[in-house]
Amino acid sequence: MTNLIVRNIIRFLFLVFFQVLILNNINLGGYTNPYLYVYFILLLPFATPRWILLLLAFLIGFSVDLFTNTPGLNAAATVLMAFCRPYVIRAISRESEEELGVNPSLRTLGFRWFFFYSLFLVLIHHFALFYLEAFRFSEFVRTFLRVVTSTAFTLVLIFLSELLFYARGKEKR
Amino acid sequence: MRNLFLFFRKHYFIFLFLFLEVVSLIFLFRYNDYQNAVIYGWTSEISGVVNSAFRNVSEYFSLKRTNFVLNEENVTLHARMPEAFYITDTAIEFRDDSLMQAEYRFISARVISNTTNRRNNYLMINKGSLHGVKPQMGVITGNKIVGQVVNVSRHFSWILSVLHKESRISARFLKNNQLVSVEWPGNYYRTGIVKEIPKHLMVLPGDTIVTSGNSEIFPNGIRIGVIDQLMEQRDENFNTASLTFLTDFNALGYVEVVVDMFRDEKERLKASFKEL
Numbered sequence: 001m002t003n004l005i006v007r008n009i010i011r012f013l014f015l016v017f018f019q020v021l022i023l024n025n026i027n028l029g030g031y032t033n034p035y036l037y038v039y040f041i042l043l044l045p046f047a048t049p050r051w052i053l054l055l056l057a058f059l060i061g062f063s064v065d066l067f068t069n070t071p072g073l074n075a076a077a078t079v080l081m082a083f084c085r086p087y088v089i090r091a092i093s094r095e096s097e098e099e100l101g102v103n104p105s106l107r108t109l110g111f112r113w114f115f116f117y118s119l120f121l122v123l124i125h126h127f128a129l130f131y132l133e134a135f136r137f138s139e140f141v142r143t144f145l146r147v148v149t150s151t152a153f154t155l156v157l158i159f160l161s162e163l164l165f166y167a168r169g170k171e172k173r
Numbered sequence: 174m175r176n177l178f179l180f181f182r183k184h185y186f187i188f189l190f191l192f193l194e195v196v197s198l199i200f201l202f203r204y205n206d207y208q209n210a211v212i213y214g215w216t217s218e219i220s221g222v223v224n225s226a227f228r229n230v231s232e233y234f235s236l237k238r239t240n241f242v243l244n245e246e247n248v249t250l251h252a253r254m255p256e257a258f259y260i261t262d263t264a265i266e267f268r269d270d271s272l273m274q275a276e277y278r279f280i281s282a283r284v285i286s287n288t289t290n291r292r293n294n295y296l297m298i299n300k301g302s303l304h305g306v307k308p309q310m311g312v313i314t315g316n317k318i319v320g321q322v323v324n325v326s327r328h329f330s331w332i333l334s335v336l337h338k339e340s341r342i343s344a345r346f347l348k349n350n351q352l353v354s355v356e357w358p359g360n361y362y363r364t365g366i367v368k369e370i371p372k373h374l375m376v377l378p379g380d381t382i383v384t385s386g387n388s389e390i391f392p393n394g395i396r397i398g399v400i401d402q403l404m405e406q407r408d409e410n411f412n413t414a415s416l417t418f419l420t421d422f423n424a425l426g427y428v429e430v431v432v433d434m435f436r437d438e439k440e441r442l443k444a445s446f447k448e449l
Contacts, residue, residue: 020220020286021227027290027362027423050186058193065200067220068288069295069324069331072200079197083190132201133292134338139359143292 004045012060015040020067031146034153035074037064038125039161041082042118045103050086057082070133077128081121088120106162118158119151126151217297221329224286225299232283232426239426246315277392279429280304285329289362289423294334296320298428301328311390311431317420318342318397319428321390330430335397336362336422343388344397346374347381355382355397355416362422365398370412376403382416389436396420 019037026033041057048056061078065071092113093100106114126147134143181188232239282298300306302325312319312332320340324331333340335357342355344367351374357365367382380400386393398416405412433439 017223021223024288024290031290031360033290051189054186054189054193058197061197066216067224067286068291069297070201070293072197072202076194076197076201079190079193083186083194130292134359136338139292142359 008040008044011043012040012056016060016063016067019064024068028149028153032149032153034150034157035122035126035129036154036157036161037074038078038081038122038154039158041078041085042104042121042158046089046100047102053082053085054079073132074129076132077125080128081125084124085121088117092116092120106159114162115155118155122151122154122158123147126154217324217326217329217331221285221297221299221326224297225283225329228283228285235424235426238424242315242426249316274434276434278432278434280306280432281427281429282306282330283427284425287334287422287425289334289336292359293338294336294362294422295323296332296334296425296428298330298332298430299328300430301326301330303327305432306330306430309390310433311392311395312428313391313395313431314420314425314428316394316396318384318391318395318418319420319422319425322430332428334422335365335418335420342391342397343385344382345385347383347394349374352385352387353382363418364401365416365418367400367414367416368411370403370414372410372412374412376400376412376414378402389433389439390431392431392433 015037019035023034023036037060040060041053044053044056057078058075061075062071064074068074089100089104093109101108104114104117109117130143130146130150280300282300282304284296285299286295286297288294288296296312296319298306298312306322306325308322308325310322312322318335320332320334320337322330323333335342335355337357338359340357343352344355345352351371353370354368355365356368370376378400382397382400384391384393384395384397396419398418398420401415401417403412403414
């Protein structure tokens with residue numbers, strides 16, 4: 001239990017700093033910027049109490065906001081995403097929640113499951129984020145393009161980290 | 174009462190969600206009201222310390238470029254020194270000191286955090302209220318525009334970049350002083366848009382746009398960009414044009430905060446005018 005908490009705290013800090021110090025400086029064609037920090041919400045154990053899920057989402061979103069001078073923007077998007085997480089999990093899995101295992105991971109649940117899981121949640125997050133940021137209907141198409149390209153970029157990063165850091169996950173369990 | 178309590182308990186997930194969402198949105202949309210809020214004082218301090226620590230390291234990677242930019246700036250400044258002028262007249266102009274009073278003072282600062290990839294971009298610099306930085310002051314680099322101070326803590330300040338939804342700069346054509354306004358449409362960080370160009374005006378690619386000096390934020394004549402292409406608006410009273418910013422917002426190292434020495438006086442004058 002303590003191990004789990006410590007590991008999540010380290011992951012939280014690492015992802016926030018990685019986001020604000022490295023990823024925020026990435027600029028592909030002026031449109032695309034990845035938001036890998038949502039990976040933290042994706043990786044929380046299935047058994048996480050829902051109120052902790054929401055509070056953690058608010059916390060990580062707000063931490064990222066502090067570094068970009070946009071208080072509430074990332075927080076709002078991340079909280080929405082965390083709210084949708086239990087429903088997305090229920091919608092895409094045929095197994096009951098006990099059969100899914102402890103943590104959402106590519107290794108244990110397979111490519112298909114993990115792909116749709118992250119795709120839906122990242123899409124929700126990016127939709128909320130970019131439309132709240134632009135907040136103009138005159139920029140609808142442009143914002144949509146940002147959502148799509150950034151979602152693709154974020155997903156690639158999520159899968160890369162999943163392959164890099166959790167490849168040995170199965171043997172351990 | 175008990176049923177109400179049970180109802181909240183049963184649906185606490187939704188209520189907590191709504192609560193957090195409302196809190197976030199209040200922060201987001203009422204941000205300007207909270208500009209000087211206590212919370213932002215200390216959170217800026219924290220993010221400032223982290224950003225400047227990181228910048229201390231990453232700065233080394235752009236030393237060569239920074240050096241080049243500073244060198245260029247030195248050259249232009251040297252050209253303005255009295256020594257650089259050859260006096261052709263025997264009657265040397267005499268300037269009484271009281272005739273010349275500095276209107277602007279500049280605070281040099283280092284950029285410690287910067288984005289160009291969002292719709293609304295901000296920069297953080299390592300000077301704050303301790304060094305005399307105040308909200309609404311302009312920020313330039315060399316002779317080129319950067320943004321405007323929006324938020325100040327003791328050691329750091331947030332700058333609203335020109336690359337922001339809300340940025341609207343009062344500008345003019347260098348060649349004929351016609352007033353226009355410059356905005357950023359949100360695509361690429363190098364291209365902006367010039368609005369309110371009078372229809373009769375001859376606009377050519379390469380025309381320079383500079384600040385008008387009509388606001389207290391920027392001095393007159395700070396370089397903004399050069400015109401790319403005129404876009405005629407048939408059913409409107411003004412034309413628009415695309416422009417390329419002269420500032421490379423993605424490679425900002427050192428900037429200067431503009432302190433208008435007469436700002437209080439100008440503001441007082443404006444306020445007294447409103448009362449009439």
